Amino acid sequence: MKKIKEQNPEKDGLNVSENVSRRDFLGMSLKALGGLAAIELGAAGILYLSSRSIGGEFGGVMTVGKIEEFTPGSVVEVEDGNFYLICTEDNGFLAVYRRCPHLGCTVNWMSNEQKFLCPCHSATFGKNGEFNNKLVARALDYFPVLFEKGMVKVDTTAPIPREKHLQEHVSFPQAG
Amino acid sequence: MSLEFIKPLRERNLHQAEAVQEAPSRDAHVRNNLILHLHPSRVPARALRFSYTWGLGGISVVLVVLLGLTGLLLMFRYDPRVEYAYISIQQLETQVMFGSFVRAVHHWSANFLVIATFLHLVRVFLTGSFKQGRSVNWIIGLVLFVMVLAGNFTGYLLPWDQLSYWAITVSTSLMAYIPLFGTAVRNFFLGGPQVGQAALSNFYALHVVFMPALLLGFLSYHLWKVRKNGGISQPLLKEGEKPTFKSTNPHLVNIEMAAGMVVLVVVGLWAMFNPAPLGSIANPMVPPNPAKAAWYFLGLQELLLHMHPLAVMALLGVAAAALAMTPWVDRDDHNIGIYFRSVIGRRAAVFGALLAVYLVPLAVILDEFWYDLPAWLPGLHLNVTVGVIPFFITVAVFVAIYYLLRSGLFFKNEKISHSEALVGIFAFMMTSLILLTMVGIHFRGQNMALVLPF
Numbered sequence: 001m002k003k004i005k006e007q008n009p010e011k012d013g014l015n016v017s018e019n020v021s022r023r024d025f026l027g028m029s030l031k032a033l034g035g036l037a038a039i040e041l042g043a044a045g046i047l048y049l050s051s052r053s054i055g056g057e058f059g060g061v062m063t064v065g066k067i068e069e070f071t072p073g074s075v076v077e078v079e080d081g082n083f084y085l086i087c088t089e090d091n092g093f094l095a096v097y098r099r100c101p102h103l104g105c106t107v108n109w110m111s112n113e114q115k116f117l118c119p120c121h122s123a124t125f126g127k128n129g130e131f132n133n134k135l136v137a138r139a140l141d142y143f144p145v146l147f148e149k150g151m152v153k154v155d156t157t158a159p160i161p162r163e164k165h166l167q168e169h170v171s172f173p174q175a176g
Numbered sequence: 177m178s179l180e181f182i183k184p185l186r187e188r189n190l191h192q193a194e195a196v197q198e199a200p201s202r203d204a205h206v207r208n209n210l211i212l213h214l215h216p217s218r219v220p221a222r223a224l225r226f227s228y229t230w231g232l233g234g235i236s237v238v239l240v241v242l243l244g245l246t247g248l249l250l251m252f253r254y255d256p257r258v259e260y261a262y263i264s265i266q267q268l269e270t271q272v273m274f275g276s277f278v279r280a281v282h283h284w285s286a287n288f289l290v291i292a293t294f295l296h297l298v299r300v301f302l303t304g305s306f307k308q309g310r311s312v313n314w315i316i317g318l319v320l321f322v323m324v325l326a327g328n329f330t331g332y333l334l335p336w337d338q339l340s341y342w343a344i345t346v347s348t349s350l351m352a353y354i355p356l357f358g359t360a361v362r363n364f365f366l367g368g369p370q371v372g373q374a375a376l377s378n379f380y381a382l383h384v385v386f387m388p389a390l391l392l393g394f395l396s397y398h399l400w401k402v403r404k405n406g407g408i409s410q411p412l413l414k415e416g417e418k419p420t421f422k423s424t425n426p427h428l429v430n431i432e433m434a435a436g437m438v439v440l441v442v443v444g445l446w447a448m449f450n451p452a453p454l455g456s457i458a459n460p461m462v463p464p465n466p467a468k469a470a471w472y473f474l475g476l477q478e479l480l481l482h483m484h485p486l487a488v489m490a491l492l493g494v495a496a497a498a499l500a501m502t503p504w505v506d507r508d509d510h511n512i513g514i515y516f517r518s519v520i521g522r523r524a525a526v527f528g529a530l531l532a533v534y535l536v537p538l539a540v541i542l543d544e545f546w547y548d549l550p551a552w553l554p555g556l557h558l559n560v561t562v563g564v565i566p567f568f569i570t571v572a573v574f575v576a577i578y579y580l581l582r583s584g585l586f587f588k589n590e591k592i593s594h595s596e597a598l599v600g601i602f603a604f605m606m607t608s609l610i611l612l613t614m615v616g617i618h619f620r621g622q623n624m625a626l627v628l629p630f
Contacts, residue, residue, distance in 0.1 A: 050364055079461055082370070099370070103480070104349030105342065105463045119465035120346060121481060122623035137484075137558035159369070 064152045067173050075109050075127070081156050083143055084109060084116075086127065092170035093152055096129040097141035097159040107140065116140065130165035139164055145171040211425055216403065218421040219428050223408050228303070228513075231435040232296035238439045239289040240395065243327075244388065246282035254334065256380040258373045261336035262457045269454060276451050283452030285443055286328050290472045293321050301502070301602055302525070304595070305409035307512040311503030313401040316394055318499055323391050325472065330383035332470050333376060341458035342467040344379070345371050346477070353485040370460070411513035466624050474616025475609050481624060482543050484563030491570055495605065508595040517596050524581050524592060524600030531577065532607035540615055544626050577604055 020028075062081045070076065070087040077084050077098075086094040096116075100107050105120035115132075116125040123133045129140030141159035145152060152173075162169065222228075253272060255264040268275035297317065300306060306314035333344045348371070351362040367374025402408060413419060422428075455464075469477045479488045498505075508517075516522035549561040581597040584590055621627035 099349075102349070103346045103485075104352075104370070105345065105467055106461060117623075119463050119623060120342075120467040122625070137562075 060157055061146065061153050061155050064154055067147065067150055067152055070152070075111070077109060078154070081143075081154060083154060083156065085145075085152070085154065086129075088128070088170055090172075092172045093145040093147075094128060094170045095143040095145050095154045095156075097143065099141070099159070101131075101138040101141060101161070126165075128165040128170075138162070142169050147171070147173040208425060211429060214399070215424045215428060216407065217424055219407060219424055220410055221420040221422050222410055224422060224427055224431065226431060229408060230295070230299060231431070232292055232299055234432055234435055235439050236289060236292045236296060237395070237399075238436045239285045239292060239443070240391070242285045242440075242443060243282060243289065246278050246285065247384065247388070249278045250282055251384060256334070256376055258336065258376055261334065261376060265335045265337075265454060269451070277447060280447035280450065280452045281443060284447050284450065286331060287471075288443065289324055290328060293324050297321055298606060302515055302599065303409060304506070304508075304512045304514070304517060306503045307506070307509045308405075308409070310405050310409065313398060313405060314503055315500055316398045316401065318496070320391070320394050320398060323387060323394065327383065327387040327391060328470065328472065330379045330387055333371070333379040334383065335454055336376065336458045337455035338458055338464050339453065339455045341371060341460065342463050343469045343473075344375070345463075346467060346469055347473065348375075350480075350485055350489070353489060355486070409513045412510060465622055466620055468616070468620070471613070471617055474620075475613035478540070478612040478616040478620070482540075482562075483566040484559060486559075487563040487567040490567055494571065502598075506595050506598050508593065511595060516599050517593075520590060520592055521596035521599045524596050525603035527581070527586055528577065528600035528603035528605075529607040532604045532611060535573070536608050536611040537615070540612075541626070574601060574604070577601055 062078070064076075064078055064081075064085055070085070070093070072087055072091050073089050074087050075084055076087075078095075081095075082098045083095045084098060086096060088094065098106050100118035100120065100123055102118065102123050103120055105118050107116040107118045107123075107125065110117050114127055116129070118124070123131070125131055125133075125140050129142065131137065131139050139162050141161050143159060144155045146155060147153070250268070253264060253268050253275065255261060265279070268279055270276075300314065300317065329344075329347065333340045348362050348366055351365065352358045354361055363369060365375070365378060366372075367378055468474060476488060476492070479491070483491075511517040511521075516525050549565060550556075550558055553561050578597050578601055580586065581592055581600045582594070584592055618629040619626055
């Protein structure tokens with residue numbers, strides 16, 4: 001390479017830069033194009049692989065039942081939707097994701113103790129999904145609850161993470 | 177059966193004694209050719225000592241070959257669809273001739289491989305075999321160990337029973353704690369927010385093609401590099417001492433064959449009497465109690481009971497980085513090939529191991545029944561009390577052990593070198609890991625509470 005670098009410009013009699021011979025230029029172009037191709041292939045690969053998520057595995061909007069059917073203060077497990085529907089004492093609705101935010105085990109509702117228990121690391125959560133343990137510093141994720149024509153619907157597209165339970169996470173059906 | 181008839185007539189007519197002499201020499205030629213592609217023609221006599229290497233690298237290679245063969249057989253019968261995966265394993269276990277045996281050999285080879293490669297790592301560290309230009313191969317070895325774990329991990333999901341479903345759920349949830357892009361990484365591997373068909377397809381592809389291909393590539397490089405580095409490590413020769421050599425065939429070959437046969441017999445017998453476990457079919461609604469990861473990850477799961485996942489990952493990262501940097505941290509080349517570096521190094525190792533035997537159970541019990549940092553320091557965020565503080569305490573323990581050993585207080589003020597002190601730390605680390613794993617396997621019951629196994 002070095003030898004050619006010195007020889008080429010004089011030999012060709014062309015106005016080429018003294019530092020870059022034609023051979024070097026072509027060589028560098030090839031490397032640059034090769035790099036570009038590698039990046040393209042890598043990006044295409046990642047896009048190809050990341051689109052594998054099978055649609056419908058995690059549902060869209062789910063209709064759970066009539067508003068009147070839920071007694072205040074009750075917790076209902078909806079297996080297909082991966083959530084617990086909590087009907088609060090003041091008739092609000094809250095859908096909490098069934099997965100423990102610690103390591104993803106399914107939390108169980110212990111109706112006797114009025115709390116959620118994760119059997120993997122015995123993390124516990126209160127009735128609104130707020131945490132009361134030292135391992136997980138996060139409340140259970142929740143799904144938005146919608147009301148349509150007197151029916152309770154839950155949008156299970158994506159669970160919404162939250163630090164603490166706040167009153168605004170509870171939805172109330174519009175009066176009348 | 178005689179293969180006499182395929183020989184040319186001229187050879188058949190040769191005097192019988194002559195022909196007998198000819199045949200083994202041809203065989204030997206082919207055999208030698210094959211062997212000498214892998215080995216040098218002569219090896220140092222001292223390198224043949226079995227109690228130096230314990231044949232652990234070779235045993236691992238035999239197990240990898242077994243895994244490849246049985247894995248291929250299993251692929252003919254396995255169906256990587258959520259609805260059929262469990263059923264196909266059940267059929268394999270109950271209806272297919274030798275199905276249970278093939279699966280058991282695959283299962284146990286994989287488990288033994290984790291143990292064999294771990295012991296190989298320990299052996300290489302203790303004999304300082306990462307020294308004298310072997311740093312690259314040490315790192316390749318560490319990568320291979322991670323790949324063995326990854327291969328085990330990806331295979332764990334495939335039977336689609338309760339054990340596999342929840343072990344993978346727990347382990348992949350751990351990925352989500354990686355800062356910034358954790359959830360994206362988790363969703364990438366699972367192909368969605370939770371373990372389902374996409375996750376099974378991913379793990380199947382990774383397990384049967386990606387991991388074996390990668391492992392084979394790195395393994396070939398690892399073996400080639402051993403020769404490139406002038407064979408396995410040996411103690412330095414004394415002044416005027418001449419190395420004695422022995423021919424590879426039969427001296428080394430015989431040892432390797434014997435070790436290989438023993439592995440085959442042990443794995444085969446073990447697999448006959450212990451079929452691979454298969455729980456009930458995966459049920460995403462009901463996690464088993466306790467939900468445990470695979471046994472080789474239970475040491476980590478045990479740590480997770482005591483600290484924030486990010487602290488555990490940070491500790492793991494520090495430990496991995498420390499192991500990878502070992503050849504540059506311990507550059508004392510003259511004690512290569514000697515177990516524990518020296519007699520003092522052996523004492524340091526015993527000290528480190530005993531300290532772990534004392535400290536680890538104590539720490540586990542105290543955390544369970546007594547100390548409660550979040551309650552003692554109510555003003556601080558949980559990430560600090562169960563994350564930052566335990567992380568730095570653990571790191572501080574390691575640093576303290578190093579300076580304790582260096583101070584010579586424990587060895588009648590005998591001077592202890594940097595290299596020997598590192599052996600003590602290594603012994604402490606590995607013993608702790610083994611103890612935490614044992615606590616995870618035997619002493620954790622319902623709700624992951626501490627229980628006695630007897």
